[in-house]
Amino acid sequence: MLSRPRSLTSRLVVTAVALVALVSLLIGAATTVAMRSYLFSQLDDEIENASNRVALVDPTRFNPSDRRDPPIGRGPRQTNGSLFANDVTGELSGGVVTDDPSPSPLSDAVLDALDDIPADGQAHAVELPGLGSYRVAAATNADGITQLNGLPTSEVDDTVSSLIQVEALLTALGVVLALGAGLIVVRRQLRPLREVAATAHTVAELPLAEGEIDLSERVPAHLTDERTEVGQVGSALNTLLAHVEESLSARHRSEMQVRQFVADASHELRTPLATIAGYTELARRRPGDTEASTMALGKVEEESRRMTALVEDLLLLARLDAGRPLEREPVDLTRLLLEAVSDARVLSPGHHWRLDLPEEEVEVVGDEQRLHQVVTNLLTNARKYTPEGTTVTVSARPGCFAVHDDGPGFAPELVDHAFERFARGDASRHREGGAGLGLALVQAIVSAHGGTVSLTSTPGDTRIAVRLG
DSSP, X not given: OOOOOOSHHHHHHHHHHHHHHHHHHHHHHHHHHHHHHHHHHXXXXXXXHHHHTGGGOOGGGOOTTOTTSOTTSSOSXXXXXXXXXXXTTSSOEEEEOOSSSSOEEOOHHHHHHHHTSOSSSOEEEEXXXXXXXXXXXXXXXXXXXXXXXXXXXXXXXHHHHHHHHHHHHHHHHHHXXXXXXXXXXXHHHTXXXXXXXXXXXXXXXXXXXXXXXXXXXXXXXXXXXXXXXXXXXXXXXXXXXXXXXXXXHHHHHHHHHHHHHHHHHHHHHHHXXXXXXXXXXXXXXXXTOHHHHHHHHHHHHHHHHHHHHXXXXXXXXXXXXXXXXXXXXXXXXXXXXHXXXXXXXXXXXXXXXXXXXXXXXXXXXXXXXXXXXXXXXXXXXXXXXXXXXXXXXXXXXXXXXXXXXXXXXXXXXXXXXXXXXXXXXOTTOOGGGOOSOHHHHHHHHHHHTTOEEEEEEXXXXXXXXXXXX
């Protein structure tokens, strides 16, 4: 059993060739039918015209050897195979014109077949034994004598047969030409589609599993015209490739962030662990030295608290990244800001702390503990990275609050990365700068509340605004 063509080129060519063959066959069949009908119509007209003149003929003067004067008048044409008959003697008799000087008499079987033809002057198809197919017309003259004449259909049949042979030959030639032309045209028309497929194959061969991905391959611009089907495919593929490239780049950035996060976390944890190990070793070596032991225990306690705070911050970030839901309860933002600023005044009396609050109480929906952590982190950031005498202003409006200071501000290269984890202005990682998780926690908590946080900073004008969803 033949398998169906699988390629689009094969299917289109086969379809086009099949349509050409079908149309050629239909045209040939219609032409054959029309030609056959036309030839038979001419043949019938000639026979019927002769039958209509039968009344003008005197059959008794017929000389069988004289072809110029047949018993049915001057028609039809007296060629080989022409048939004539009458019942002048009371019985039907007649002959067929042949190459002999005199017509050949009709056999009884032929006469019996002719006897069944109605005398209506119309040509009828009849199969005559020994003679073949004929068109015969019968007519009765004024004397009541029935006369018949007819012509063989062999010439018409031969003409129609020749026509069919020519049509078959032309149809076969047309199919061959359609096949060749179809292959050329279809392949040329599908060439843009093959170029699009080549782009897809090139991208498919790229290593996309890991690392930084260079997905610059695109469908050429001339194949992205969306007014054409191929252009729609090319444009859609380019859109898909752009989306994939963006997703892979985001994945790579995320991988690098995770690696950097692990490296920074390891560094931050290594410092207190090393300190704890050192002072523990000092206390072990001086068991009788009470002062050294007390100092060592104090340092161990301090580093333990620092390490605990760092681990808690990392755990909170991990929970927020995992989408852990926060509490959603009404929170008095005005009271929360008052308490946070009061605590900041105690911790850093050298700064000028101001509040800009509306007369009405500002209330938001969220997790009070986490929102307090956001405010505390922002105030701690302003306290630690601005000199004494800096004015820090905390303002609130419905659904948002902001922290502004007139300190030196963020370094320009740090503004775009301030909310990244372990991002700090001092690249030396010294301890006074903190772990670099304060603003990262602010953004993570605010995002978990469905809000946004923004930073604008120039020397003397730094503002961090928080808008809660």
